[in-house]
Amino acid sequence: MIVQAICFYIFSAIAVASGVMVIAARNPVHSVLFLILAFFNAAGLFVLMGAEFLAMILVIVYVGAVAVLFLFVVMMLDIDFAQLRSGAVRYLPIGATVGIILAVELVLMFAAWVFAPEVGQALAAPMPGAHVTNTAALGDLLYTKYVYAFQAAGIILLIAMIGAIVLTLRHKPDVRRQKIGVQVSRRRTETIALVKVKAREGIGEEEGVR
């Protein structure tokens, strides 16, 4: 157990610290890299809880795909952090007010945290037995009980894709596109003309290069 505890504290401490660094780092690229570190440690915490499938998906989706694109964009941007900070100071009072209100609400809620008496029975998904891996358990739920939500989420993502294309794709009329079929099906006779050239006469006009 002691090993797990040590791991837990290492992972969570690094996660929190890198979370802080995300907003504290001066360089936006460093911020993104710290964000990635935070994701990674969160994945470690998932592993400690025995949710290995979620851990791997977190790494694959967030670290492997989303954050790469994020980093990609941030690297290309020329962000002046001093300028951003000046804005932050101006909006600090209002931001702080909203934050404090939310914090107070959370505290109030946790103080008055009373579950409805029937919560135990109402819990939607009872834990599967130990013999079922959590990958299988997730699949069992996702494709039966939550199939509707799963499909709806799929359509939402489809809309996001259509939207990105609709709002940004512009067809440029004068771009030359490679037509691989044409390229590959070209015959030797269509492109090469073998000409016997007599010495001192050169290529005749009619056979010349068109």
Added chain:
Amino acid sequence: MPIAPLPNLLAALPEIFLAVAAMALLILGVFQGEARAAKEVSWLSVVVLVVAIFMVGAQNGVRHVTLAGMFITDGYSIFAKILVLIGSAFSLILSIRYNERENISRFEFPVLVLLSTTGMLMMISANDLLALYLGLELQSLALYIVASFDRDSARSSEAGLKYFVLGALASGMMLFGISMIYGFAGSTGFDTLAAHLGGQATPSAGLVVGIVFLIVGMAFKISAVPFHMWTPDVYEGAPTPVTAFFSVAPKIAAMALFVRVMVGPFHTLLFEWRQVIWAIAVASMILGALAAINQRNIKRLMAYSSIGHMGYALIGLAAGNAIGVRGVLIYLAIYLFMNVGTFAVILSMRRGGKMVEGIEDLAGLSRTQPAMALALGIFMFSLAGIPPMAGFFAKLYVFMAAIDSGLNVLAVIGVVTSVVSAYYYVRIVKLMYFDEPAAGGAFDRHIGVEVNAVLMVASIIIMFFFLYPAPVVAGAEAASAALFPG
């Protein structure tokens, strides 16, 4: 390995049909190429919507719960879905010619409208907070995109961005509320929630806070005060057919969902949420009446008008009983036709091939285009709630419901704000009939057969509703009875 049995998909047939048809049309559009496909896909989408109306109509009013309890169809959902589908179909018809003229004709537009409509139907049929949220997001995401569909126009892009940012905020609030409800009640299913909350003496504070956040999210979607800030800008900036769409289908769907959530799982907490709805309704009615007075742009005016109308519809919800729900549904049905008709006129306001949106541009319309002036006059009187137009009956039913449940103050405020708002509606009629024609001359003549047809249908329905109100009233009656089986 055994395969899980299929859930009963028949109940969700219209939604599945719409989603699949949208994808098929998307493929068709992609393979046909940009220029040719837009018009074809648009008309096919209208056909799809009409087919979906028949599919919904073919469902009997029996309550079906399927897809692991997340999806419900009953008499209520049938009525609301038909309204939404009619609204979407009309908006699509209005959009075709406009998009071509404005050079924003692309086949993705009808596809997005179809997907958005799918989301609306899913909202109406939601029987679980998760399904509610997903339907809402499906609808909203497509709406954000169509709002900025005229992507080369700064106004349209601004409208889309504003709508997106504020919409995301509202979704966040709603999710927060949903998570609170889940935390304190232990379930997201409407049936389970209703069963558990029914047995409780006093609800926990966390649950009430969760419901309030849920109401905030819903109020944003129907643009009720104080969550209306986006409405005028988005209405003004978005392309006009999109505005027409925004003002009917999503409003009806969100309102229908609002009613279902409030009187379904949280019916036992009527006392807690009624005060919130009461305040929102009053604020919306007052703002809708006062803020519209100074507007010069007709689309902005319609934005404030729709805020006010949502306030009236909320009166029915505040009543919280079958009569109130019936009032809301009748209101939505009539509101649908009034708004579609008005926007058909606004879409025809073109001078020299360009859109004009000023209210002054309508001056003297009775002399240049008497038929259009007559139609717009009917819609304005109806929006103002002057008998014998349909709008009067809409208000009558919700006020009756309010008085029936002892919400006399609400009814009185409603009547007073209707009188105030009549000022700006009637002013348009005055402009059209008693002022000299506007400087630019008459509007362009050729407004299109399909726009004329929509205009005609809408004005006939609004004008002669009082002669034969039975189908709408009876339908609404049956629909509201489905929510109150007891």
Added chain:
Amino acid sequence: MSDFWSGYFWPTVITILEILLVVIVIAVAMAYLTYFERKVLALMQRRKGPNVIGPFGLWQPWADALKLATKETIIPSGANATIFLMAPMLLFMLSLVAWAVIPFGEGLVLADINVGILYLFAISSLGVYGIIMAGWASNSKYAFLGGLRSAAQMVSYEVSIGFVLVTVLLCVGSLNLSQIVLAQQHVWFFIPLFPMFIVFFISGLAETNRAPFDLPEGESELVAGFFVEYSSMSFALFYLGEYVNMILMSAMTSILFLGGWLPPFGITPAHAPYGTIWFILKISFVLFAFLWVRATFPRFRYDQLMRLGWKVFLPASLFWLVLTAGVLVWAGWLPARV
């Protein structure tokens, strides 16, 4: 106290020794992969290749290593030193970490985890960070362009790799690598899933930035791409990482499609050491194919690369995924739950 020794101390020591063993074997394999590559390329081009140092030039890799180790590490001015030095280490470490789940034979695996294939996928998707960080931190336009190219390339091809993995998983019913191998006892997956095998192999080339997809390095356009500013051991680490990744990709190909440690037609028993030998042979074969491709094909242009990834492989792998699932359900061949 005896509990501590038997419960914690000795298992830890044994695990560390096992890890060391694997790392050393891989390092040696990697060293001789460079030799192998130069020899194979030379023979394909009718040259002799390294043949001066040692018998048949066999000491060549060690001479190279010694040379790189004794050079000076140069950090370019304006470079972000921390990230600049971290990038090669990250790349190399990731390429070694992945080996934890590779089964070298039945039961011969460091960590036999449930989600082994996802772990491999996750680790290989992390490799892009080493490259993109190196490109950015070098403060050089060639390096930066190389880094960006590689990020786009790896993300694009990961998508189709993901679908290939899902297709294989459908046939196995488990994410565990040993289970995947054992599921191929009757037929190796490259026969029923031949198109997926091809997609996986080519995507593997792109994923490891090997020719003909070595645009991130692109020495004729970008000098040497993302590691143009590196020298000495930091350069060597990139090199090591790249070659270990190649071996890893070959190991993955063998496990997913070529039956891992299983002998063909059962001509020998599958247990150690035969299984491991078969596994090594298969890896060597795939590695040879990697080099063969390098000797044969010219480099892809960037737009061709993207077209191949998104317009050919993605739809093709999606189609095969759906087809495979359909066939499995229709014929009732869905694997039993493990």
